[in-house]
Amino acid sequence: MGRRDLEAALPAGADPRRYARVLAQVHEAALTGKTPPSRPRAIIGESWQRMRRLGMDPDSRAAAPVLNFEELEARRRTSGLLEALPTLRGGLISLAEQAAHIMVVVDAAGQVLWRDGSAAVRRRADGLGFVEGADWQETAVGTNAIGTALVARRPVQVYSAEHYVRAQHSWTCAAAPLHDPRDGRLLGVVDLSGPASTVHATTLALVDAVTQLAESQLRTTHLTELERLRGFAVPVLSKVGGRAVVADEHGWVAAAAGLAPVDRIALPTGLVPGGVWLPAYGSCAVEPVPGGWLIRLVDHESAPPTRAVLDVRSPREPELTVSSAAGTWTHRLSPRHAEMLYVLASHRDGRSASELSADLFGDASRTVTVRAEMSRLRRHFGGILGAKPYRFADDVEVLVRRPASPGAVLPHSLAPAIRG
Structure with a gap:
C-alpha cells in the first residue's frame, strides 16, 4: 500500500485539553477578525474560508437532511462500498466500541450510509443529527473530518474547535477517503468519531491503514474479474479478425489482437454500442460482451484531435473532452491526471520533466514519476499531447473551464503550481 499524507490534528506531545482551549481561541479569532494566538492548520484554514464564503452559521444546530x-x-446498493464493508467492519468496529467511538461510512456525496460502534456515542451522535442517511458534507454541516476529506481527497483528523460549527466542538473525528482501484473514482470516506476527550494521534493512521486494506481487497476482486473476462476474450478475438481489444467497463484490457499491448484504454463516459471515436485509436466500432466491451478499430484514416476542454468546475469529477472532425470524447480524470493537464494548460509552451516535477511535488527530482504518468496520458489521449517538452500539441485548441473561486480549483491538490 502506498504512503499517503496524513492530516493528524493533535501535535506530538500536546495536552489535548490545553490544545482544545488554544483551538477555541483560534476559532473565535477567525470568526471575529481578531488576531489569533496561532494559525489553524492549512487544511482547516482553507475549509473555514470555504464556510465563510458559503455564509455558514457557526452557531447553527440545524440537523442535516436525512434520507x-x-x-x-x-444508495447503499449503488455506492460501490458494499464489497469493502466487511473489511472495514472487521478492522474498525471492535476498536470503535473499546475506544468510545463510532465507525461511519459515507458515500462520495457525503451521505452517511452505515454507522456502527459504541451505543453511548451513537446516542450522543443522534442529538447532533449525525445519523444514517444524513448529509455530512462541509456544505451541510461545516468543517468536519468526513466533509473535509471529501473535498481534500486525503486523510484528515479534525479535533474540537477545528470544527467550524460550535455544536461539534465536543467531538474528534478521523477520516480517510476510499477509492475504486479500477478507475480511481472516489467511492466515499471511512471515519472514526467520538468525544473530544478520546482524541488520539494514532487514530487517523489506523483508519487510513484499514481503508487501504479495503482498497487492496477491491483490487484483488477486480483482477479476478479481469482474468475471467480474459478467458472469454481470447476466443472472441480469434474469430473477429483485424485490430481489436476486449476491455472491461473501466477500460482495463483483457486481451488484444493486432495492437501494441496496453494495460488500459481511456473509454468515454457513458459508452454505448455503435460507433465511437477514441483519441488513442481513432474511429472504432463498439459492442457489448459479458463483463465488458469488444472494441474494433475501423480501417480508415482518423481525423486528428483539434480541441481539448479541461473542465475542473466540479471538485470531485474533473473531465477532459477531446474533439475532432470524426467525433467527441469525454473522460473523467483521476486527480493526478487532472493536476498535470491543468499545469500544461497553464503553460502552453510546455514543461520539462523536472519543471513539471517541481510544479506537482515541489521537488524537481521526481522526474521518474512524472515521465511514467505522462507516458500513460499520451497513450490514453492520443495526439493532443507532445513531449520534449511536455505540452498540449500546438494545433490543438485548449480551453479550461474553472470554478468561480480560484481556491476551488482542484481543492484536493497540494501541487505548488495549483495552490500557488
Missing part, C-alpha cells in the same frame, strides 16, 4: 429508508437502501 428515508428506501433512499438510504438504494
